[in-house]
Amino acid sequence: MTIFYLLLLFMIIAAIIAVETKDLLSSVICVGAIGVGSSLMFLFMCAPDIAITQIVVEVLSLIILIRATIARDLTFITGDREFFGTVVSVVIIFVIFLAGMKVLQTLPDFGTPKFAEVKGSPSQIYIENGLKDTGAANLVSAIILDYRGYDTLGEATVLFTSILGATVILRAQSRKLMDEPDK
């Protein structure tokens, strides 16, 4: 359990540095460090699918962010921080923190979910009959592509539409910047 606290401390320190520093490149690299710590947390919680996806998407988005940061003319944040906005946001975060501590104490311990004791719950049905119904050894793939395939179809549609929208927006900007005739 101590590895969780160490990783959490690492992520909190990286987040504070990412917010407080005035250099944009250091801030982006600290965001990458938060992603690496999060992927290690997923690995130590016995969830390798999420850990693989998290580390790979983190690396790709870090490449895009660093390229966008280097392309700017000014890579330092100037200007002060206003007093009233800071006080209001700190008070709101403190209130949410108190409410969260009250709610999180009612959660069960890690590794013993409440639904494991109920007999006919869907999670127990998936665990017991997963290999027999679908034939897949990886239970996560069996759930997201066989039992709940409709949700994966919705997610693939969302990804497709967002890439379509981003391509349309970026194409118009590049055409205006480059000033050459269309193919």
Add this chain to the structure above:
Amino acid sequence: MEQEQQNSNTMQTGKISNGTKGMTVIVKTVSSWVKVLIFLFGINIVLFGHLTPGGGFAGGVILASSYVLLMLAFGREFVEENLPLPLASKLDCLGAFMFALVAILGIVLGGSFFLNFLYQKYLPGQPLHLVSAGIIPLANIAIGLKVGASLFLITLMLSISCKGRECRFE
């Protein structure tokens, strides 16, 4: 003098493109060996998605990142003549269409939408082998193709729109 040295550099390294664009010779040589391994690893994660952790989404991102490595090391034009933009968007649409086709074949050959018709009727296979779990490998291949082509498309578009200002990595 410098032009002759550049010419001798390109003649020694053979198939590496001209030395003015992209990064140094060391980066170009190593990345031209490593890109095949990254692509093969991505295909492994996609294809064995029903046996080992991973699946279509993570494998697709790994496939896209092998092309992003090429784009960082060699420059944008080298990658664009290898995999041009209309072909990448066609591959993206092909992946999405294949996924919908697999779902609709569940109605045609079985009874309901997204039925696992290969596992329950035609080709059960044995568990823990490559041929098992019905339509799950086919859906993984479709999703891997789609996610890989989409992310490569976005990175290519972002590097095109960077051309007006001073961009250090072309």
